Amino acid sequence: MEGIPSLDRRSLFRTMAGVGALAAAGQLVAPATALAAPAAPRIYSCAEWGARAVSGITTLNHRPNRILVHHMANPNSTDYSQAHAFQVARNCQSGHMGQGWADTGQHFTISRGGYIMEGRKGSLSTLRGRTQMIKAAHCPGFNENSIGIENEGTYTSAVPTSAQWNALVNLCAYVCHQYGISPNNISGHRDHFATACPGNQFYAKLAQLRKDVAAKL
Numbered sequence: 001m002e003g004i005p006s007l008d009r010r011s012l013f014r015t016m017a018g019v020g021a022l023a024a025a026g027q028l029v030a031p032a033t034a035l036a037a038p039a040a041p042r043i044y045s046c047a048e049w050g051a052r053a054v055s056g057i058t059t060l061n062h063r064p065n066r067i068l069v070h071h072m073a074n075p076n077s078t079d080y081s082q083a084h085a086f087q088v089a090r091n092c093q094s095g096h097m098g099q100g101w102a103d104t105g106q107h108f109t110i111s112r113g114g115y116i117m118e119g120r121k122g123s124l125s126t127l128r129g130r131t132q133m134i135k136a137a138h139c140p141g142f143n144e145n146s147i148g149i150e151n152e153g154t155y156t157s158a159v160p161t162s163a164q165w166n167a168l169v170n171l172c173a174y175v176c177h178q179y180g181i182s183p184n185n186i187s188g189h190r191d192h193f194a195t196a197c198p199g200n201q202f203y204a205k206l207a208q209l210r211k212d213v214a215a216k217l
Contacts, residue, residue, distance in 0.1 A: 037177055038170065038173040038174055038177055038216045038217065039170070039174075040174055041116055041167065041170040041171050041174055042116065043108070043116045043117065043118060043124055043171070044085075044086070044115065044116065044117045044118065045117075045118050045124055046118050046121050046124075048086075048117075049085075049086040049089045049090065049117050049118075050086060050089075050090055051089070051090070051093055051103075051104075051121065052090075052093060052094070052097070054097075054102055054103040054121050055102070056102040057102055057103060057120065057121055057122055057134060057135075058134070058135040059122060059126065059132055059133075059134060059135075060132060060133050060134070060135050060144055061131070061132055062131075062132070062133065062145075063130070063131065063132075063133060063179045063180065063181075064133045064145050064146050064147050064179055064181065065145055065146070065179075065181060065185060066142065066145060066146040066147070066181065066185045066186075066187065067146060067147045067148075067149060067172055067175055067176070067181060067185065067186045067187070068138060068139055068142060068146045068147070068148050068149070068187060068188070068189055068191075068192065069149055069151070069168070069186065069187070069188050069189065069198050069202070069206060069209070070106060070138060070148060070149065070150045070151065070188075070189045070197050070198050071150070071151050071152075071153055071154060071155045071197055071198040071199050071202055072088075072092065072109075072150050072151065072152050072153065072154075073154050073197070073199075074088075074152060074153065074154065075153070075154070076112065076153045076154060076158055077112055077152070077153070078112075079113075080111070080112055080113030080114070080161070080163065081113060082113070082115055084111065084113065085111030085113055085115035085117065085152075086115075086117070088109065088111055088152050089104075089109050089111075089117045089119070092104055092109060092119075092150065093119075096137070101137050102120075102137075103119075103120045103121055104119040104120050105119070105120070105136060105137035105138045105148065105150075106119040106120065106136060106137075106138040106148035106149060106150040107119050107120055107123040107127075107133075107134060107136055107138075107147045107148050107149065108123060108147070108148075108149045108150070108171060109149075109150045109151075109152070110149065110150070110151050110152065110164055110167050110168055110171065111152045111164065112152050112153050112160070112161050112163070112164050113161070113163055113164070114161070114163030114164055114166060114167040115167070116167050116170075116171050119136075119148070119150065120134050120136055120137075121134075122134045123136075123147075127147075127174075127175065127178055127179075128178070130178045130179065133147070133179075136148050138150070138189075139189055139192055139193050140193060141192065141193075142192055147175050147179075147181075149168065149171065149172070151164060151168065151198065151202070152164070154199060155198055155199030155200070155201045155202035155203075156196065156199040156200055156201065157199075157200070157201060158199075158201060159201045159202065159205065160202060160205075165205075168209065169209065169212045169213055169216065170216070172186055172209065172213045173213045173216035173217055176213060176217060177217060183210045183211075183213040183214040183217065184210060186206065186209055186210050186213060187206065188202070188203045188206055190203060
């Protein structure tokens with residue numbers, strides 16, 4: 001264009017290298033529209049897994065900026081069926097509502113068989129809409145700005161199943177794309193609260209999770 005000097009090849013390469021370094025350091029975050037679009041994973045809605053009716057759920061008119069990973073601290077079942085996954089979701093909702101909560105505390109739940117389920121009602125529709133989120137109850141101080149993902153099982157000494165891990169990577173990639181969240185902003189519950197969650201073995205894998213999600217994008 002007239003009036004705008006062109007970059008020589010050396011200057012252009014220096015500029016590109018600088019951008020690449022910022023991206024590698026996690027300091028350059030692309031907007032949601034610029035991230036590659038991963039395939040949307042199959043997420044079973046509250047209605048599909050048989051959730052109880054709820055009320056008092058708050059929709060927030062902003063996007064989250066973080067994902068928090070949890071484990072449910074329940075038995076490491078070897079029943080990987082859909083029926084078992086749905087029962088896990090129902091048990092979780094009953095347990096949380098039994099504590100006086102409005103609904104399941106987290107936004108999404110992943111079974112050891114790799115089934116992804118909506119947690120708190122409205123989480124799936126707001127994720128698809130990209131501009132709002134549901135106020136949750138999965139971590140004090142982070143319920144209004146982070147997406148909580150519970151993983152069936154206890155991971156203090158065990159690791160997630162391959163199906164569960166792959167489902168988590170796919171879900172996190174989709175959430176990051178929909179909301180414009182950097183994979184660097186995927187963390188564990190214990191990073192923000194005094195808890196052992198998501199277990200030592202799962203927590204040790206979060207660096208790999210961030211890499212795998214970035215690769216999907």
